Amino acid sequence: MTRSVVAAAFERTPAWRRRTNRALAHGDRPFWGIVLAAAVLVLLIAGAIGFELWANSAQARSAFGWAFLWTATWDPVTGEFGALPFIVGTLITSLLALLLAVPLSLGIAIFLSELAPEWLRAPLSFLVELLAAVPSVVYGLWGLYVLVPMVVQPVARVLHAALGFLPFFEGPVYGPSRLAASVILAIMITPTISAVSRDVFRAIPRGQREASLALGATQWETIWQVLVPYGLSGILGAVILGLGRALGETMAVTMVIGNNLDLSASLLHPGYTMSSIIVNEFTEAIYDLYLSALIEIGLALFLLTLVLNLIARLLVWNVGRRGPREARA
Amino acid sequence: MTVAERAADKGRNQRRKATSVVMLSVTGLATALAVVPLVWILAYVTREGGRFLTPEFFTSMPTPVGVQGGGVANAIVGSAILVGLASLFAIPPGLLAALYASRRPNSPLGLALRFGTDVLSGVPSIVVGIFAYTLIVLPQRHFSALAGGLALAVIMLPTVIRSTEEMLKLVPRDLREASLALGAPEWKTAAKVILPAAIDGVITGIMLGVARVAGEAAPLMLTSFGNSYLSTSIGEPIAALPHTIFVYAIAPYKDWHDKAWTTALVLIALVLALNVSARLIMSWRKRRLGGR
Numbered sequence: 337m338t339r340s341v342v343a344a345a346f347e348r349t350p351a352w353r354r355r356t357n358r359a360l361a362h363g364d365r366p367f368w369g370i371v372l373a374a375a376v377l378v379l380l381i382a383g384a385i386g387f388e389l390w391a392n393s394a395q396a397r398s399a400f401g402w403a404f405l406w407t408a409t410w411d412p413v414t415g416e417f418g419a420l421p422f423i424v425g426t427l428i429t430s431l432l433a434l435l436l437a438v439p440l441s442l443g444i445a446i447f448l449s450e451l452a453p454e455w456l457r458a459p460l461s462f463l464v465e466l467l468a469a470v471p472s473v474v475y476g477l478w479g480l481y482v483l484v485p486m487v488v489q490p491v492a493r494v495l496h497a498a499l500g501f502l503p504f505f506e507g508p509v510y511g512p513s514r515l516a517a518s519v520i521l522a523i524m525i526t527p528t529i530s531a532v533s534r535d536v537f538r539a540i541p542r543g544q545r546e547a548s549l550a551l552g553a554t555q556w557e558t559i560w561q562v563l564v565p566y567g568l569s570g571i572l573g574a575v576i577l578g579l580g581r582a583l584g585e586t587m588a589v590t591m592v593i594g595n596n597l598d599l600s601a602s603l604l605h606p607g608y609t610m611s612s613i614i615v616n617e618f619t620e621a622i623y624d625l626y627l628s629a630l631i632e633i634g635l636a637l638f639l640l641t642l643v644l645n646l647i648a649r650l651l652v653w654n655v656g657r658r659g660p661r662e663a664r665a
Numbered sequence: 666m667t668v669a670e671r672a673a674d675k676g677r678n679q680r681r682k683a684t685s686v687v688m689l690s691v692t693g694l695a696t697a698l699a700v701v702p703l704v705w706i707l708a709y710v711t712r713e714g715g716r717f718l719t720p721e722f723f724t725s726m727p728t729p730v731g732v733q734g735g736g737v738a739n740a741i742v743g744s745a746i747l748v749g750l751a752s753l754f755a756i757p758p759g760l761l762a763a764l765y766a767s768r769r770p771n772s773p774l775g776l777a778l779r780f781g782t783d784v785l786s787g788v789p790s791i792v793v794g795i796f797a798y799t800l801i802v803l804p805q806r807h808f809s810a811l812a813g814g815l816a817l818a819v820i821m822l823p824t825v826i827r828s829t830e831e832m833l834k835l836v837p838r839d840l841r842e843a844s845l846a847l848g849a850p851e852w853k854t855a856a857k858v859i860l861p862a863a864i865d866g867v868i869t870g871i872m873l874g875v876a877r878v879a880g881e882a883a884p885l886m887l888t889s890f891g892n893s894y895l896s897t898s899i900g901e902p903i904a905a906l907p908h909t910i911f912v913y914a915i916a917p918y919k920d921w922h923d924k925a926w927t928t929a930l931v932l933i934a935l936v937l938a939l940n941v942s943a944r945l946i947m948s949w950r951k952r953r954l955g956g957r
Contacts, residue, residue: 374759375774378778387682388796388800391799451689469934478706489899529845584789615883637792638788641792
């Protein structure tokens with residue numbers, strides 16, 4: 337009975353439709369074609385970004401060569417461009433931000449994965465992650481009118497008074513400064529670093545903790561001498577991921593760094609970063625070489641974050657892969 | 666063990682225990698410290714922005730410096746158009762790519778796709794802005810909402826792919842296999858079984874993507890540029906909420922600063938509402954499906 341219904345339906349279908357249905361695998365062949373195209377499109381976009389930056393910075397690259405990276409002049413009037421002040425500014429602010437954010441984030445990760453009671457974990461993780469959802473420009477606004485005058489500037493005055501003989505704390509003390517940018521950046525990258533390192537800690541097999549505690553280690557010794565070394569590559573990955581975010585951060589930094597081509601080593605002076613020069617001058621770049629030089633800074637930023645992200649992913653990936661295998665063994 | 670040795674041992678153990686307690690408390694303090702900026706920002710934006718938050722703020726156009734009242738209707742419309750364009754460009758390929766990634770995670774293209782998604786999510790938004798600029802603004806010789814939408818789409822794409830892929834992976838294999846065993850082709854299985862089973866997860870992914878790009882200002886500075894008038898054309902420069910905050914914030918006028926805070930309140934309420942509801946749905950869903 338059932339067979340005859342199927343057979344009847346089969347016979348009712350015209351021969352040409354049966355043939356096309358079979359050829360298209362009942363629609364699966366075009367479907368996979370589209371899915372495949374979407375997957376390839378993502379790769380194409382990633383490639384196209386690199387290509388467009390490369391192609392559109394050709395003029396600056398041929399005019400200045402590699403010296404672009406260590407030339408300190410940035411003079412649109414004479415057409416002389418060098419990216420040194422911006423590269424230095426980006427590196428100083430990002431590294432100082434790491435210095436502030438890493439200990440804090442590690443503390444958060446340890447607390448969230450090892451100490452917090454079960455009912456507190458989810459809400460606290462959520463609050464820390466919400467910090468990453470606040471738009472950059474709102475950080476900038478809050479930084480400019482609240483954090484810098486109320487916190488950073490008083491601290492800067494104290495630093496200058498106490499350590500003013502060091503070139504890093506040379507006066508005069510400004511409000512918007514490299515220090516201000518670093519503090520804002522530190523707040524912004526803390527959720528990234530702490531979330532990734534928390535996941536790294538959670539991926540470490542229970543046996544590691546139990547073995548250490550059974551040997552008589554205190555909980556802190558277990559964390560510091562067993563868990564941290566075990567997850568070190570993952571934590572390093574988290575830190576590099578945070579660094580990648582800090583390097584590319586634009587609006588908040590632009591609003592609090594003061595945008596000044598100051599080449600002194602002082603953290604208390606205003607500075608400039610690669611992203612903030614792009615956003616400040618891009619729409620004012622009135623001739624091709626000027627625009628091309630700005631795009632070359634974008635290219636450098638792109639390559640820098642690309643390499644950092646690659647390293648970070650490899651490191652984090654390693655812990656994830658090692659965890660389950662050793663847990664099984 | 667002599668008495669003296671035992672005493673020294675006891676002292677050392679007490680020190681170790683004390684160190685442990687102190688360091689563990691420090692990690693708790695670090696966590697508390699991280700929540701401070703969030704609370705501070707929310708409280709400050711609410712206080713400063715709330716003073717000028719009137720219904721008129723949502724419906725009227727910006728006023729010149731010194732003129733009372735006025736709103737950000739143009740930026741609200743502009744942000745809606747920009748985010749709408751971005752969703753239109755990013756969601757369909759994002760869903761399909763996620764489908765591929767969840768079905769063939771270890772094929773060469775699957776690995777390349779994961780790599781490409783990682784690369785895209787790591788590209789600074791300002792660099793994406795340059796990309797959209799060279800692709801659309803430079804050939805056309807004028808700023809446009811279209812270029813802004815494209816930039817936001819590129820930023821949104823990895824978020825959509827990642828979260829959708831994660832949700833698709835939570836759909837039980839049996840569902841897919843049952844559908845295929847009944848003779849349904851792959852595309853029907855994907856469209857009528859897998860996607861509906863994961864639909865709330867997919868929607869939360871899209872909400873997170875929207876929340877992420879709704880707050881982006883940097884790429885818009887190079888692409889949609891801003892507009893002090895109401896524009897709904899995708900070929901013209903267009904205003905946006907985050908861009909408006911920036912312009913108002915760095916201007917030297919007190920009443921513009923007030924407007925920056927109010928605009929920030931509107932934006933942050935929108936972004937946090939999207940984030941909070943997306944995460945609530947997600948945790949509820951993971952508990953339902955992940956507990957198997």
